[in-house]
Amino acid sequence: MDDIARLVGVSKATVSRALQDSPLIADETKKRILEVARSNNYVVNRSAQNLRRRRTDTIGLVIDFPSLPEHRLSDPFHFELLGNIANALAARQQDVLWCSPQSAHAGGFENLLANKGVDGIIFIGQSGHHSELRALAKVGIPFVVWGAHRDDANYCVVGSDNLLGGRLVAQRFRKLKRKRPMFLGPKGHIEIDQRCNGFAQEWGSTIEQLEVADLSFMTSRNAVLAWLDSGKTLPDALFAGSDTMAMGALAAMRERNIEVPAACSVCGYDDSPSALHHSPALTTVRQDTRLAGAVLVERLVQIIQGNPAASVLLPTDLIERAT
Amino acid sequence: MDDIARLVGVSKATVSRALQDSPLIADETKKRILEVARSNNYVVNRSAQNLRRRRTDTIGLVIDFPSLPEHRLSDPFHFELLGNIANALAARQQDVLWCSPQSAHAGGFENLLANKGVDGIIFIGQSGHHSELRALAKVGIPFVVWGAHRDDANYCVVGSDNLLGGRLVAQRFRKLKRKRPMFLGPKGHIEIDQRCNGFAQEWGSTIEQLEVADLSFMTSRNAVLAWLDSGKTLPDALFAGSDTMAMGALAAMRERNIEVPAACSVCGYDDSPSALHHSPALTTVRQDTRLAGAVLVERLVQIIQGNPAASVLLPTDLIERAT
């Protein structure tokens, strides 16, 4: 920057202001400076800028999946969400720093800001860390989380309305005149529990649950196979906590020649591509990841600017398809 | 840091060295400093550190898909790759800055380093930007790209052996005694072209290609439907350029009651989860994303340290499944 200043014959301060398009600088001067800067292809040094401004225009993204093996992001849903968050941030000239859960957690979340040099954090999935997040909020670190709502959250959580999603599925099963629905999914996973509860609420009674240990295709397939082979009566409708689990169930049913949807109607959750691509196409509950990304970012920016932001419950809708 | 120095009764320089675990500092002093630093939960300011060190320990990840609508990362393969790159970098204490293609390209790739403050760049997919990348390499910016090999690349590209992948598929079709194979995929997409060429090489003659405009499920499904309805003779083996396209083809075949694999054997590419979950399970060519991530990172680190690194061709293998 010194060089540019010398070349143009002004001071460093003037160059800095010109590059920021400050109204303090005369248009003519500004033009001259920008000209020279461009032709010498100079760009401001981000590190120096960050230091001086005490702000990095970068936010940290922490994806935490204690439930997934080896921290692999298998679920396409999260991928979509991620991409949309990145886009929403890019639109605001902010960058995304991907913090692996290991490294993020190593220094403790409260150090993440100074440590990684980010202005705020987006947590995807708060599952096991609720109390830590509460503490974080107390310290005043700007962050938002994607996940399920809970009354005792003193921080901003954005999530889709899992209760509503469950209810929509119940409505569909009722419309299809199903009598004996079953829920497929793990217990203790807060978002999935809410889907199940929403269903029960709307259905008017508790729902039988085929419990599985994780969210994977194979686990669900095996669980459903075991159920089918156990001789228990077949439900006439199955609500799976996610599309991946639904696909597992569908695979099992095909293997045992259960007609879908004739013998058993199936609903998934997430509207992942594979749900659409399956034949018969899987009925599922859609979460609007584009909106989700936009809202997460908007709230976080609010918070960074010092204005508290309330949690948001995003709408969901049922995509009726063949199953 | 000044505060910590005062608290311990040493100079700032000593604190800085102690925190870096420098051998210059006596163990006893070091311990005292670390103690105080921790109890005051002090962490070094990343921005200042970056500025002084002229290094950020952060690499930029640019995912560029001119071919995908709205910059959506629909393909699970890239998601996997991404996760594995992040893990490989985390293992080396490096962070990942996700650069959206828009913002990355806006300032021009050559400014990405200073502009975003990253030490190097990983490009996923070089498709349209070959000449820009050549220029980048000339300027001496450290980067690696994931993609297809080409002779005129003066930069380090890591990619899987698409030619080999194509050959493996040809071998399988021959083993299955198929006579009239067809290739499904777009033309002009360098990696997919290589897959097709590898097939033709091994098969011993060119292969008929059902050309599609993009990589999507629907486009492939529709193309295959149109083919089936056109009355042309059905191929007895179909090699799709990606799993997603293969799934589209399978959907079309199911709709027209073509028996797979009896009437037509099908191979995909990528080993995406949906390939495994489909029934019948899709035969596909696996790319080892974990290895890919590790190699990309290792090469980039090499280059950042000033040692040139050669391109790498990663092995692939065929996963034989029902189709």
Place this chain on the structure above:
DNA sequence: ATCACTTTTGCAATCGATTGCAAAGAAGCG
């Protein structure tokens, strides 16, 4: 030409670390 304003520019401090070099302290040896 002087004065009061307004518009532009520059000076110099500052952000928070890292590091070369010199100095202080400790240890070893004759």
Place this chain on the structure above:
DNA sequence: CGCTTCTTTGCAATCGATTGCAAAAGTGAT
């Protein structure tokens, strides 16, 4: 005890911007 050598520590410059405040230049009215 004096001298050399090695181990520890501190001083102060430096990385490359941003910004409050003061100074200079320009404008217009008297």
